[in-house]
Structures are given as structure tokens and as C-alpha cells.
Amino acid sequence: DLIDCKSWVGEDLKITLRRNIPNEPDRAYATLTDEENIIHNSAGVDLNQKSRLTRLILFWDKKTIGKIDEIKDFNSIDIALDSDAESVNEYGETLEKKIFCRWLRQGYEVEETMARFIANFLARGLFRQRNAQPLVSFDVEVKDMDIKTGSYARVSTDELENVDGAPLSNEIFQIVKR
Numbered sequence: 001d002l003i004d005c006k007s008w009v010g011e012d013l014k015i016t017l018r019r020n021i022p023n024e025p026d027r028a029y030a031t032l033t034d035e036e037n038i039i040h041n042s043a044g045v046d047l048n049q050k051s052r053l054t055r056l057i058l059f060w061d062k063k064t065i066g067k068i069d070e071i072k073d074f075n076s077i078d079i080a081l082d083s084d085a086e087s088v089n090e091y092g093e094t095l096e097k098k099i100f101c102r103w104l105r106q107g108y109e110v111e112e113t114m115a116r117f118i119a120n121f122l123a124r125g126l127f128r129q130r131n132a133q134p135l136v137s138f139d140v141e142v143k144d145m146d147i148k149t150g151s152y153a154r155v156s157t158d159e160l161e162n163v164d165g166a167p168l169s170n171e172i173f174q175i176v177k178r
Contacts, residue, residue: 080122
């Protein structure tokens with residue numbers, strides 16, 4: 001979380017750690033379509049409600065002999081919250097995630113630089129998880145086995161629809177499980 005990365009164990013059993021850069025300019029995309037790749041009637045979607053957040057809390061500046069998961073053992077706390085999302089009109093509940101950081105400390109960096117880093121980190125994290133990304137699943141042809149976990153793909157299928165009822169067309173997804 002603190003270095004804004006994703007990690008996974010790939011098909012080659014190697015652990016990969018990759019920075020969250022959703023729109024990297026020179027990224028290659030596999031193309032998955034109903035005609036060429038997706039097996040008929042295999043598509044599904046999980047709205048991923050358990051990943052939704054309205055509040056992100058960072059505990060930092062840990063006391064030297066304190067425990068890593070005890071709130072009382074940290075000297076500083078910063079919170080990003082989306083009050084609109086917590087309102088009755090949106091989710092009507094507080095969905096929070098607590099991050100305990102043992103590396104950030106007072107005096108480690110200029111106070112303004114540290115404050116800016118923490119504010120940006122919390123804002124990015126909350127923005128990405130306010131409305132959780134849906135998990136789209138489908139079966140593909142055997143010839144598509146070279147598409148690996150972590151790869152990006154452009155998906156076009158009439159088995160899934162956008163909110164307006166139009167078929168999913170050329171939408172970008174990252175492969176998170178095979």
C-alpha cells in the first residue's frame with residue numbers, strides 16, 4: 001500500500017511487484033473479443049463491494065518499542081475521508097481501512113514534504129477505492145494461455161453491459177487471476 005504497488009504470484013511461481021500506473025503510455029494490450037477469444041456464456045461480473053472504501057487512515061511515526069498493529073503505539077495519524085460517500089444518499093456507512101506504517105517518521109524529511117506525500121498517498125488510495133473496480137470473469141480459448149497475470153487487455157463482449165446497457169466495447173482491464 002505505501003509504495004502504491006500491486007503484487008502477485010504469477011504462473012511461473014515468481015512474485016511480481018508492479019507500481020500502480022493505470023495509463024502507462026507504451027503499454028501493450030492483448031485484445032479479447034467474443035469472436036476470437038471468449039467462450040460463449042462464460043462471462044460474469046463481481047461488483048467487488050468488499051473493496052469499497054469511504055475512509056483511509058494512516059498511522060505513522062511508530063514508537064520505537066511499540067507494536068506494529070496497536071493504535072496507541074503511533075504518534076501520528078492522518079485520515080482521508082469522503083463525506084459524500086458516507087452520506088445516506090450514497091453508501092450510508094463508514095467503510096474504512098487502517099494502514100500501520102513503521103517507516104514514516106517525524107524529522108525524517110522536511111515537514112511540508114512529508115505532509116504533501118501523506119496527503120497525496122491517502123487521496124489517491126481513497127479515490128481508487130471509493131467505487132470499487134468490478135471483477136470481470138470469463139473463460140477463453142486454449143490458444144490464449146500466453147496472456148499472464150498482471151497483463152492488460154482490451155475486452156469487447158456482448159455478454160456484459162455498461163451501465164447504459166451498451167455491450168462492453170474495448171474496455172481496459174488488468175488480468176488479476178487466471
